[in-house]
Amino acid sequence: MTEQTILVTGSTDGIGKATAHILSRQGHRVLLHGRDRKKGRGVLAELEAATGSDRLSLFIADLSVQEQVRDLAREVGEACDRLDVLVNNAGVFMPEREVAPGGIEMTFAVNFLAGFLLTHELLGLLKRSTPSRIVNVASIAHRSVGSIDWGNLPGFSSYDAYDAYAISKVGNIAFTARLARALEGTGVTANSLNPGVIDTKLLRAYIHGRDEGAPSEQGAEVVVHLAVSPDAGKVNGGYFEETRWTQPSSLVLNPKVQDRFWEMGLDLTGIGQW
Template structure:
């Protein structure tokens, strides 16, 4: 069970916070006293969650930001809006994600799975890193998946244009999450800001597969109601995310892959330092920022 450590006076920003694991994480951090900013695409659902947080949050506050992580402009607007309102950020939870059955591109011309799952949190973290450092100690928690073990970073085809496979694209993006976390941790050493990549387990009840095939949506729907030993419900899946974001036991943990509430061993490919550094530089170019952040 996640610890009940108090977060009074802290500010948390949670992407994908209007449903699933993000919602559960937002509620849990609010219960500990944090003020919570949730990010989502559905305004009606987001307002409902924000009211739910307000009703149980004591002296803290809840607010909603609408953003589309398939758009670089939307991610930039989100960061500007948050910085205009707040001068501190103690916890950033990069939770928003997608799974696409068919290949599609964003308006920026990037394959959608890679754009939403990796480039959006990469860019958002860059845009908020100064606020995180000024608020230190602070934490960046990026939600990945055990499927990162199946992933491979193919620099010749990051957009999966050759023989697109939804699972391969997703696995590549989840491996990118772990590599991003490890490089971010190196760049932030000594600042008081930590970075962890968290595997919540197999949680079929989340909404990230809304773009999956009908067959896969039906299968996951079945998994979500059957008592299968390899699945977790949303509350169970959120526990490790909450621990990484709030537990004192993780206050000094950085650059690690966390699964089932403990530090675990990521795949060998997640430990390739050359790929890690190259992915950082390529990602910076794709979103139009300097690869030198944070200095």
């Protein structure tokens, strides 16, 4: 397999770490991302020892802070002359409401806005590296959302932890679909996926520490498939769940919902236009 340069956000734990492990063993140049430098260095050393790869790099950024998201994109651009795949994997589940800079609820800031902004900031590099891919990790939780109280976003003053998480995943898939339309003909594709119910810190935060869910490696296999398989490279705007391309919820398929998340992303990040 031809070596590719792949950025995996949230790759110091869970599905992201397992994804980085698989990709490194395949011989790709993998750009790790984490929030904590000490932990990140430990994971970097662990993966180098486990895979024998000398093509791993570490980048540190708190994705709840938009300036750090921009710094991450700049640092990647300075370190790499190409980016073949961007995997927006990083995510949180917040049992209690917390607020990121700008008054944006933390789940929404990390799970939706960070990927939106990072994708925008790296799009020039991705276009110079075509054919290239954007892979957004979503969740089956999006199917639980029947409607959205737009007035409650982005601060979620009326807060329910699961609803906030599920809505952020609606945003992931809606953004991916809207982005794919914008990318037609550029050589860059955008797809989203549900990795399954996986035993991660995020799941344990939701189920209060109980040991449930499949191993991280099982979810990572889905991410890797969308990131590097030849078949997945032919798809743009797709949603992958349970080993196949399928349709997300009818809410996510609504062009008005897709456009609403798109415009919200532009407004809250100050991009203005794409």
